[in-house]
Amino acid sequence: MSGSGVDEATARLVRGVLWPGFLGRTAPEWLLRELDGGLAGVVYFGQNVSPDPAEVVALSTTLHAHRPEILIGIDEEGGNVSRLEALTGSTLPGHAQLGALDDVDTTRAVGAALAARLRAAGANLAIAPVADVNTNPANPVIGVRSFGPTAALVSRHTAALIEGLQSGGVAACVKHYPGHGDTASDSHLDLPRIDLDLAALEAEHLPPFDAAIAADVASVMTAHIVVPAFGDAPATLNPVPLRRLRDSGFDGVIISDALDMAAIRTTTGSGRGAVLALAAGVDLLCIGNPSNLGPKQGATTDEDDYLEVFHAVCAAVRSGELDRGVVERAAARVAKLAASVAPFGAERPGPVAEHLNPVAERVEARPFADAIRRVVRVRGDVALSATHLSLVDLRDRPTFAVASALDPFAESLSERFAVARVAAGAILCEDEAPLTSLISTIPADHGVVLLADRLTEGGPQRVAVDTIASLRPDAVLVGVGLPLADADALPVPFIDCLAASRASADRVTELLTSSHGEHHQHDQHQRNGS
Known part of the structure; x- marks a missing residue:
């Protein structure tokens, strides 16, 4: 599948920074071949998750058998956003509920419960928490996904959820850097813009990400938003905010938000966007959910979506437009993270989970009813x-x-x-x-x-x-x-x-x-x- 003119070493290198979605509740053949060839991992969406937990475990077992050290990620926030409970609705408190309750011990416990559920499904990276400070009440995509409207509140609960997740052997991915909370449009459908100066951004939106870094968060997801204080390019494709992230002391994996979202798809396109994102400092490219619109607005397959990005990055490396060393460093960070999370099916936790709480493995199905009653x-x-x-x-x-x-x-x-x-x-x-x-x-x-x-x-x-x-x-x-x-x-x-x-x-x-x-x-x- 490496394609005409792409040597296998380059193909394997590029696969190491790609994170696709796929269709169905079993792994397609193309995905298994790419895993055999060094693919970094996959993202589960609701359409991949069977109501039968045994089927989810069987899917994860198949993927890990083809590549043991892979990253399997899930958007699992609690509240409005759940993939594991997409067919029923989440039984865990959402971020706004946790912020209103303002009990960091409860938030930390929710993180541990999320970790237990992900590990039981064979996943090892939670695309959570949301660190966006929802300062715009008209925000169409964040809203109650945020812990609240102030940096201090969001910061302490962001850190607590990360602690709960990572103590449970699951890597956390805090999102959406440098902050999606003041937008008036949805980056799934448009390219939002935040007209704040740097001082306002530093005061109101960046502190929760600094708190996440202080909590040793494993990964950070970028936002497809234009912040004029950083220039005209969306943050995902912009080296200025990503350099600021590194200068803040973060040495983990920077993950792009999904490249099939309209903010990228209708501007640069997914393939070109992938090249620009890597050049800007992104390490792992989330390609997106092919059951949504996809890069070609539905007239495509999961394999087509993947190949568009794969071939674009391979071509940029081969031509020299994209420095090979940049991709090598990104792939090394991704591989290090994949090796650090708790092994699938193993009792012994990895370094991220060295403080694994065994009680988290026995979390009841609906353990937070009292918290819900209180809020x-x-x-x-x-x-x-x-x-x-x-x-x-x-x-x-x-x-x-x-x-x-x-x-x-x-x-x-x-x-x-x-x-x-x-x-x-x-x-x-x-x-x-x-x-x-x-x-x-x-x-x-x-x-x-x-x-x-x-x-x-x-x-x-x-x-x-x-x-x-x-x-x-x-x-x-x-x-x-x-x-x-x-x-x-x-x-x-x-x-x-x-x-x-x-x-x-x-x-x-x-x-x-x-x-x-x-x-x-x-x-x-x-x-x-x-």
Whole structure:
């Protein structure tokens, strides 16, 4: 597969800095051949993960058999973002919930639980935590994936999650350097820009990454964002911020965010972007998820996506455009990391896991229910006496970062109610007639639960809540987005979850089915720091 004109030594070198995704729940032949030829590893996405844990282990066993020291990475953050629980919704607290709770011991325990789950699946690198400081409430892709809006809060929880992950034998990958929190667009769909000067960036967005370095984080993922303070190139392709990262004392692996994201795909292209990223200082190239759009917007295969990057890098090395020594140093860092993580199926932890906590291997399926109860806030009487329920979803489609259209709220509520799910997000507009018509079709004896993630005053979801409340004042609103400063102004009872996860959904189900005599006073408390 090395291709015409590419010597095997160069091909093997280049494979050592590539990290592709693939289609299916078994390894395709092309992937196994590339592993035999020195491929650095793979990234699991939700479509690779079977609901049968034995199938996931079998997949990992096959990959490790072809190349024992590989990096198998997973986007596993808890809360909204999970690949291992993509079919059910995460049972672990999300970053915003952990930040609101502000108990670093709990955050560290969540990191250990994530590590145990990854190791059980045969993976050894968590593409987490998110160190972005969400200073822009309109941020479409970070939001509740962030620990919060201040550098100090995000810094201490970033460090704690890293400690939990790496004490469990799994390498952490902190993201998205130099900070995706002030963006107003999604790099999966566009090339975001952050117009902050260097002083503001240093004060508000870089401290969590410095905290991660102090916590000996194994790897850092770049952001596909333009920061004019660093120049016109996206950070992934820009030597200026990556040099700053190295100057901060980081000597681990720098990983690109996925090269199939529109921020790269529609500007330089994945192949050219890969060459520029390596030249800028990236060590490991995440090629992306072929079940999304792919570099050719769906008109491609997983192997095609991989080969576009592979051939581009090989050609740049062969021509001398890309210094061979740069690729050799990158491959050496990647190999060192792969050798350091806990061996698959072995009891003896590697150097990253020298403080492995054996208790983490026996983490229960839903061990953080108390933390969820403490962080979910309730305003008003939310219990429903109905046996049938209409779940009106006011949200837009999930982002590619979440990568799942599953609604864990419908699944959880269905265990206690006969649920009819009503997708209303697409009809929210200035004209209220379609929404009014839709709500009028809900039977009077149905309980009504509204699901929203963007409840800013004057926004379409907030306007929709006001409209629905005038028709169904008995409705209950469930918020899964950023916390509201003006929750008391809402016209209906409110459950504030901070995550669209199975853990949150189960708490909502519990609250909705409680007797009217129970008011859950302990849920009325102010979250720490809120």
